[in-house]
Amino acid sequence: MKEMSRIVKTVTNFVYGFxxxxxxxxxAHGHLTPGGGFQGxxxxxxxxxxxxxxxxxLNSKKFLKKDILSLFEGFGLILFIVLGFSGLGITFFYNxxxxxxxxxxxxxxxxxxxxxxxxxxxxxxMNIAVGLEVLSAFGVIVLTMASAxxxxxxxxxx
Amino acid sequence: MNLxxxxxxxxxxxxxxxxxxxxxxxxxxKKATGILTTLALSVSLxxxxxxxxxxxxxxxxxxxxxxxxxxxxxxxxxxxxIRIMLQIDAMGIFMGLITAVVSFVGAVYSLIFMKQHxxxxxxxxxxxxxxxxxxxxxxxxxxxxxxxxxxxxxxASVALISFRGIDLGEPAEAGFKYMVVSSISAxxxxxxxxxxxxxxxxxxxAALASVIKYSQLDKIAxxxxxxxLAMKAGAVPMHMWTxxxxxxxxxxxxxxxVAASQAxxxxxxxxxxxxxxxxxxxxxxxxxxxxxxxxxxxIGVTMAIIQKDIKxxxxxxxxxxxxxxxxxxxxxxxVLANPVALNQYGITAMxxxxxxxxxxxxxxxxxxxxxxxxxxxxxTKNLDKMGGLxxxxxxxxxxxxxxxAAIAGLPPFNGFASKILIYESVYRFNPLLSxxxxxxxxxTLASFVKxxxxxxxxxxxxxxxxxxxxxxxxVFAMAVLSCIIIFFGLFPDLxxxxxxxxxxxxxxxxxxxxxxxxxxx
Numbered sequence: 223m224k225e226m227s228r229i230v231k232t233v234t235n236f237v238y239g240f241x242x243x244x245x246x247x248x249x250a251h252g253h254l255t256p257g258g259g260f261q262g263x264x265x266x267x268x269x270x271x272x273x274x275x276x277x278x279x280l281n282s283k284k285f286l287k288k289d290i291l292s293l294f295e296g297f298g299l300i301l302f303i304v305l306g307f308s309g310l311g312i313t314f315f316y317n318x319x320x321x322x323x324x325x326x327x328x329x330x331x332x333x334x335x336x337x338x339x340x341x342x343x344x345x346x347x348m349n350i351a352v353g354l355e356v357l358s359a360f361g362v363i364v365l366t367m368a369s370a371x372x373x374x375x376x377x378x379x380x
Numbered sequence: 381m382n383l384x385x386x387x388x389x390x391x392x393x394x395x396x397x398x399x400x401x402x403x404x405x406x407x408x409x410k411k412a413t414g415i416l417t418t419l420a421l422s423v424s425l426x427x428x429x430x431x432x433x434x435x436x437x438x439x440x441x442x443x444x445x446x447x448x449x450x451x452x453x454x455x456x457x458x459x460x461x462i463r464i465m466l467q468i469d470a471m472g473i474f475m476g477l478i479t480a481v482v483s484f485v486g487a488v489y490s491l492i493f494m495k496q497h498x499x500x501x502x503x504x505x506x507x508x509x510x511x512x513x514x515x516x517x518x519x520x521x522x523x524x525x526x527x528x529x530x531x532x533x534x535x536a537s538v539a540l541i542s543f544r545g546i547d548l549g550e551p552a553e554a555g556f557k558y559m560v561v562s563s564i565s566a567x568x569x570x571x572x573x574x575x576x577x578x579x580x581x582x583x584x585x586a587a588l589a590s591v592i593k594y595s596q597l598d599k600i601a602x603x604x605x606x607x608x609l610a611m612k613a614g615a616v617p618m619h620m621w622t623x624x625x626x627x628x629x630x631x632x633x634x635x636x637x638v639a640a641s642q643a644x645x646x647x648x649x650x651x652x653x654x655x656x657x658x659x660x661x662x663x664x665x666x667x668x669x670x671x672x673x674x675x676x677x678x679i680g681v682t683m684a685i686i687q688k689d690i691k692x693x694x695x696x697x698x699x700x701x702x703x704x705x706x707x708x709x710x711x712x713x714x715v716l717a718n719p720v721a722l723n724q725y726g727i728t729a730m731x732x733x734x735x736x737x738x739x740x741x742x743x744x745x746x747x748x749x750x751x752x753x754x755x756x757x758x759x760t761k762n763l764d765k766m767g768g769l770x771x772x773x774x775x776x777x778x779x780x781x782x783x784x785a786a787i788a789g790l791p792p793f794n795g796f797a798s799k800i801l802i803y804e805s806v807y808r809f810n811p812l813l814s815x816x817x818x819x820x821x822x823x824t825l826a827s828f829v830k831x832x833x834x835x836x837x838x839x840x841x842x843x844x845x846x847x848x849x850x851x852x853x854x855v856f857a858m859a860v861l862s863c864i865i866i867f868f869g870l871f872p873d874l875x876x877x878x879x880x881x882x883x884x885x886x887x888x889x890x891x892x893x894x895x896x897x898x899x900x901x
Contacts, residue, residue, distance in 0.1 A: 292403065299400040307393065314389040315446040 223368055225278035234276040241269040249353035253342035259352025267360020279368040288365045291358040298355030305344050319343035385450045387431045388443040388466045392515050395420050399508035406501025414491045417504040421484045428480040432473045440469035440896040453897045460587045467521025470882035475518040475646045478741045482639045483511040486632035489857035510536040517643040523573045524583045533640050534562035541629045554628035561621045565608035572601040586897035594659040605651050612644035616675035619699050626695030631752020635745040642737055657890040666714025673706030677820045685827045689761050690751045701740045708733020708802045711809045725805040730884045732801030739794040743786035746861040750780040753850045763834045770836035772847045777836050779858045786865050788825035794865050797872030
């Protein structure tokens with residue numbers, strides 16, 4: 223995959239950070255607003271796809287490493303299942319942090335409220351785990367597709 | 381923390397945790413992945429046996445996710461369950477035992493069988509996820525989560541079927557075929573779930589079963605569910621994916637795929653018996669299932685006779701044997717509304733059909749493993765190119781004889797036990813069905829005599845001079861299945877009385893299933 227014109231690359235430079243920040247916003251506010259781990263992770267993944275398309279697969283492999291992304295993927299999954307296991311004192315997936323007062327432990331106000339981040343118990347943590355998993359999985363998928371495209375091109379040329 | 385209450389979820393969660401740990405462990409040590417998988421699946425096997433003892437002595441178990449107590453199905457006086465739950469009765473744990481044994485044996489067999497392949501961390505991770513999916517389909521008490529676990533199992537098996545290599549062509553084609561089939565079936569299952577949810581605002585099996593009215597929409601949902609679940613189980617008009625998928629997947633995965641398609645079969649029985657039960661027009665639906673069974677039995681076996689690829693031949697036999705399960709349970713369903721006939725032969729027919737599920741998983745698994753052993757040593761699946769292997773592979777030959785005798789229904793092995801139950805009871809329902817079943821059994825024997833003759837008998841071939849017996853862990857995996865087959869064949873009454881009969885009764889008596897969730901209703 224070749225890199226695209228300077229216009230595309232400049233626009234990518236502008237919006238790349240914003241897309242990622244927006245993705246993380248959706249992940250972090252998953253328990254309050256529409257969206258969540260998967261949706262936010264997909265937004266971040268789309269930023270990776272943008273980078274890959276505009277800079278070409280050879281250049282973007284300097285920023286995006288498949289190895290590191292798949293490591294993050296594993297961490298995200300393990301974080302999620304460990305959160306499930308840690309409720310096992312009562313039941314699997316029990317929300318042991320909710321209403322405990324600590325991290326994410328504040329009780330949600332019933333009725334109109336400003337949307338306190340500090341609520342939801344393990345649900346924001348699970349959103350973060352899912353977000354981490356999804357964004358790195360998207361990165362891996364996009365990179366794999368790019369290298370497969372290169373592979374077929376080489377085959378056709380030879 | 382009392383762990384014994386958490387056994388139902390631990391059976392699913394431990395392989396899941398291992399599935400996520402395997403890729404990380406694989407970065408450090410490639411060999412450890414297989415050992416970790418085997419360990420996780422052996423823990424799961426032990427827990428399944430413990431749970432089976434508990435269920436058969438105490439009664440059905442529920443496990444509610446995220447509730448303040450694992451058995452709290454109706455929090456604060458609600459009339460219907462709101463949480464996700466596992467609900468395991470005698471039938472569910474019967475299927476769970478099959479899955480646990482098959483996945484454990486498959487993992488042990490894979491240790492050496494898959495050694496030369498690259499990407500083993502992904503292989504074991506997917507194998508564990510497939511096990512999780514199949515366990516989930518059997519244990520879940522919730523129609524939507526059934527769909528979720530169906531998808532997990534399907535996606536994992538698609539990747540595993542084409543694991544031998546995308547560039548080889550045939551595995552990729554088989555994987556693609558299975559992907560199309562399973563996405564269609566998963567979407568249709570989701571549509572049926574949507575119909576239930578739209579009508580009753582419920583997703584729980586038991587709660588749905590207590591209110592279902594067999595309205596026009598329910599009939600549509602049933603009409604959607606029966607064909608797609610039969611398709612996933614490999615019944616005949618929709619069997620086109622089975623030969624490809626079974627023959628192209630690595631041998632231990634083929635064995636797991638048999639268990640996965642039986643989980644779909646289980647879901648079909650669960651929908652028909654536990655969800656609709658007597659509200660159904662049982663005679664019509666029963667006959668539809670019987671006809672599925674007849675077609676599968678007959679077309680499966682006739683297609684098998686002409687095959688030259690050993691695994692493809694066995695795959696067609698798998699279709700044919702699925703027909704026996706459909707036949708037995710279909711007869712039970714057809715007489716469900718008639719208590720006299722049900723007691724006279726309906727229950728026996730169902731016992732035969734359900735017992736055949738377990739027997740089939742064991743001997744078909746064994747046969748696929750022997751085919752894998754032949755492929756491992758000779759590098760071919762073509763029967764015309766094999767010959768004289770009994771000289772060099774003695775254990776494999778013995779295991780093949782046991783498996784072939786069991787599938788053909790010869791007396792000291794387990795296939796005989798379940799087939800005689802089916803023949804005798806189905807004969808009282810309709811003699812013709814029983815005769816067809818016997819003819820199919822004879823054809824099965826003929827076909828396996830052919831395989832035995834062309835692969836094992838004859839003089840030692842020069843090109844297979846170097847062939848040795850397969851390594852010990854593969855022999856161990858096959859020996860476990862052979863011991864189970866012989867044990868079931870020698871003491872069938874023990875198994876039927878303690879395992880199969882409770883499973884059949886929990887299918888027939890709908891209130892037993894709903895009562896565990898909804899209390900004394």
